[in-house]
Amino acid sequence: MNDPNYVRIFDTTLRDGEQSPGATLSSDEKLQIAHTLADLGVDIMEAGFPAASPDDLEAVRRIAVEVGNKERDGRHPPIICGLARAVKSDIDKCWQAIRHARRPRIHTFLATSPIHMKYKLQLDPEEVVDQVREMVAYAKTYCDDVEFSPEDAGRSDPQFLYLVLGEAIKAGATTINIPDTVGYTTPQEFGALINGIRQHTPGADNVVISVHCHNDLGLATANTLAGIQNGARQVEVTINGIGERAGNTSLEEVVMALKTRNPVYNADTGIDTTQITKVSRMVASLTGMAVQPNKAIVGANAFAHEAGIHQDGMLKHEETYEIMRPETVGLNKSELVLGKHSGRHALRARMRELGYELDTGSLQEVFDRFKELADKKKVITNADLLALMKDELYQPEELYALVDLQVTCGTVNLPMASVRLRGPDGELATAATIGAGPIDACYKAIDAIVQLPNTLLEYTVRSVTDGIDAIGEVIVRVAPEQAQMRKSPQTGFDMPRQFSGHGAETDIVVASAKAYLSALNKILVAEGVEGMEETEQMEMAVA
Numbered sequence: 199m200n201d202p203n204y205v206r207i208f209d210t211t212l213r214d215g216e217q218s219p220g221a222t223l224s225s226d227e228k229l230q231i232a233h234t235l236a237d238l239g240v241d242i243m244e245a246g247f248p249a250a251s252p253d254d255l256e257a258v259r260r261i262a263v264e265v266g267n268k269e270r271d272g273r274h275p276p277i278i279c280g281l282a283r284a285v286k287s288d289i290d291k292c293w294q295a296i297r298h299a300r301r302p303r304i305h306t307f308l309a310t311s312p313i314h315m316k317y318k319l320q321l322d323p324e325e326v327v328d329q330v331r332e333m334v335a336y337a338k339t340y341c342d343d344v345e346f347s348p349e350d351a352g353r354s355d356p357q358f359l360y361l362v363l364g365e366a367i368k369a370g371a372t373t374i375n376i377p378d379t380v381g382y383t384t385p386q387e388f389g390a391l392i393n394g395i396r397q398h399t400p401g402a403d404n405v406v407i408s409v410h411c412h413n414d415l416g417l418a419t420a421n422t423l424a425g426i427q428n429g430a431r432q433v434e435v436t437i438n439g440i441g442e443r444a445g446n447t448s449l450e451e452v453v454m455a456l457k458t459r460n461p462v463y464n465a466d467t468g469i470d471t472t473q474i475t476k477v478s479r480m481v482a483s484l485t486g487m488a489v490q491p492n493k494a495i496v497g498a499n500a501f502a503h504e505a506g507i508h509q510d511g512m513l514k515h516e517e518t519y520e521i522m523r524p525e526t527v528g529l530n531k532s533e534l535v536l537g538k539h540s541g542r543h544a545l546r547a548r549m550r551e552l553g554y555e556l557d558t559g560s561l562q563e564v565f566d567r568f569k570e571l572a573d574k575k576k577v578i579t580n581a582d583l584l585a586l587m588k589d590e591l592y593q594p595e596e597l598y599a600l601v602d603l604q605v606t607c608g609t610v611n612l613p614m615a616s617v618r619l620r621g622p623d624g625e626l627a628t629a630a631t632i633g634a635g636p637i638d639a640c641y642k643a644i645d646a647i648v649q650l651p652n653t654l655l656e657y658t659v660r661s662v663t664d665g666i667d668a669i670g671e672v673i674v675r676v677a678p679e680q681a682q683m684r685k686s687p688q689t690g691f692d693m694p695r696q697f698s699g700h701g702a703e704t705d706i707v708v709a710s711a712k713a714y715l716s717a718l719n720k721i722l723v724a725e726g727v728e729g730m731e732e733t734e735q736m737e738m739a740v741a
Contacts (some may be wrong), residue, residue, distance in 0.1 A: 215436035258295035266299025284333035311350035338370030352378035367401035389424035475528035480667030486698020538572035543567035615639035670706035
């Protein structure tokens with residue numbers, strides 16, 4: 199892209215976003231999100247960290263093959279990027295995964311801040327420079343498109359950064375990315391850092407300068423915009439701002455800031471903003487990380503007006519209290535009226551308005567659930583439909599499926615649950631247990647059948663709509679006792695994995711059971727992948 203005002207969107211939802219505790223995604227789930235990100239119009243997609251595990255390598259490979267070679271509306275496929283520490287083994291595995299894409303990129307990094315060099319790397323500055331020079335050159339032997347990041351650049355000495363980045367460029371880096379890894383800088387400081395790099399780094403005029411900001415002080419979006427104002431032309435972002443600790447810069451916030459305040463920033467992106475809400479909901483559902491109601495752009499309250507003065511102004515003219523229209527981010531304001539007499543055609547039309555194009559099989563699945571719900575509720579809202587869609591389409595492979603559930607509880611008898619599941623072999627298994635409450639009893643009964651020891655870390659329930667007949671949505675987060683381990687790209691150490699599950703029903707106990715089973719199924723699927731011999735997985739990855 200030769201337009202000097204064009205800002206490349208580098209989406210790292212599938213890599214940095216997935217590092218959020220509990221946001222572990224399967225290969226199939228990553229592929230779903232990757233296709234949607236490509237439809238959204240991202241320029242570069244960081245598909246994962248192939249050295250983290252054989253499953254990560256396979257997920258990146260599948261995205262490179264299936265997404266990295268598919269043109270959309272006459273546009274080139276997105277660049278498919280993999281992350282690698284500045285070591286040969288990581289770079290080798292990264293190339294194995296991404297080489298199948300039409301436009302592959304290797305992204306390698308090494309820390310440059312005094313605290314990281316001394317305590318984490320235990321390297322002298324001269325050794326860091328040598329390693330950067332050697333590993334960027336090594337990555338260049340595989341791939342013409344190489345990105346280098348000096349980790350913790352926000353706390354690094356600017357003069358040392360100019361030296362390191364200059365050597366990375368000389369060794370072949372085509373993009374230099376400046377991470378505020380711990381969200382430490384302020385917009386003024388970060389903007390000055392980017393400007394200084396542009397002015398003082400040898401060769402900076404011949405490469406793309408990128409920014410990657412974290413949100414520990416709530417300044418990720420502000421810092422990213424400051425970077426753009428000082429010459430950065432690539433931004434590294436995630437959907438809904440998910441990521442480690444307090445998260446990353448939010449894609450939707452940066453894109454809509456550039457669109458809404460274009461005269462201020464004089465910068466454009468290739469994002470189809472009408473797809474934003476759809477992608478946000480998909481990522482929230484698959485990761486189990488709900489979007490807070492007051493989240494900018496995609497939160498439930500982002501376009502809601504309750505105060506009388508605001509409502510009066512809105513009725514007179516929308517721009518009194520809205521600086522952008524909800525339609526620009528893919529929100530449909532109408533609150534449908536669908537009921538038990540509505541057919542597939544009406545349902546498909548409504549889902550299309552909400553941003554979801556369902557094939558025949560998926561439509562039938564959602565329609566069956568819709569009919570069940572229509573027998574229980576008089577009016578079905580858009581929120582109800584979206585909850586059903588998430589529950590039907592974004593569930594993991596069902597090794598164990600809920601067949602029957604019955605609970606008894608109250609002030610007289612001990613809470614008890616009877617559960618019947620269909621197992622992987624198709625056989626039915628039943629268990630009945632007593633618990634501290636109906637949910638506890640239900641989960642204990644499921645545990646008695648599945649036999650997968652774990653710790654329930656989080657249980658969240660919310661009402662999707664108003665009214666006594668509202669759908670209840672449950673999200674759980676669990677960690678297996680023998681926790682799956684994967685390498686952290688920041689530390690190189692193994693870290694435990696957590697798994698989320700989602701369920702939606704008018705009966706909150708049933709929703710709870712479905713959410714718990716969803717999480718357990720994810721663990722079992724992951725164990726099946728991780729249990730493969732690594733050599734077999736590698737052979738499959740390079741086939």
